[in-house]
Amino acid sequence: MDVRLLKFFIAVYEQKNLTRAAEQCFVSQPNISNGIKQLEEEVGKTLFERHKKGVELKTEAHYLYPIAKRLLGELNGLNGFFNEREFKNKIQIGVADSLPQEHKQQFFRTASKLCESVEWNTKEIGRENEINLLVREWKNEEDLFLPLWKEDYVLCIPNGHHLLNKEVIDLKDLEKETFIHCPSCEAHIQCLSILNNETNKMTTVANCSSKTETLTMLMAGLGVTFLPEAFIDGWYGFEVKPFNGPRYFREVGLAYPRKSLRNPAIAKIIEYFSKNELKANKFDDFAYSLKTTS
Structure with missing residues (x-):
């Protein structure tokens, strides 16, 4: 179905007048009339009764209006759908208790910059997480481990x-x-x-x-x-x-099953910290170290 016909229908439904609907859509009145006729042929129903003062809304028009509004809204939303900020890199991470705040905040600060619009879902450490920030002795036996600090x-x-x-x-x-x-x-x-x-x-x-x-x-x-x-x-x-x-x-780091590397955000984090030391309270070092490894 032509999106333009839905726009014409919505305008006529809301204005209850072909002339005003044409002005709203920036087209001529004949274009509106022909568009409504074409739409009625496609759906197989009469949507409006024309008269001298405007149009009368048929039951079928009341039924179609919310559907048309929803469809048109979804189509209009496609314009920004592929905007980079609309998609978030989602990571479910378990964080162990008793880890120092300055180290944790530097890890999340650095990782968030690496992955840009990352959405963190923090949990207690466990097998259900994609990755865990914990002491080496607490990791699952089958998980890989990347040390971050001692x-x-x-x-x-x-x-x-x-x-x-x-x-x-x-x-x-x-x-x-x-x-x-x-x-x-x-x-x-x-x-x-x-x-x-x-x-x-x-x-x-x-x-x-x-x-x-x-x-x-x-x-x-x-x-x-x-x-x-x-x-x-x-x-x-x-x-x-x-x-x-x-x-x-104690040695603290990231524990993760190999399958978690399918998450591009996690793969990027592992790659970065495999080559760069976590430097707590040295936030300015991030930009420099990122340049030297890119």
């Missing part, structure tokens, strides 16, 4: 604690100290085994379900603990002391 675990001592008088804390200094633990932490088993084997006198004052709760107990002064360095940045009520002992660290 964080050292540091020894945190609450304010007023006697160990703050020492410049460097040795492993033996931790004997008889009360510890705040996070059993779900990726470094917990390693830390616990070393402390138990070396001191044999460690006292557990709290077992927390998350690093955030561990931080709360630390700030409350209940005991000492190890936490990721970037995670504790900006908090108060404790100090980080140099520790002469085993080094604990």
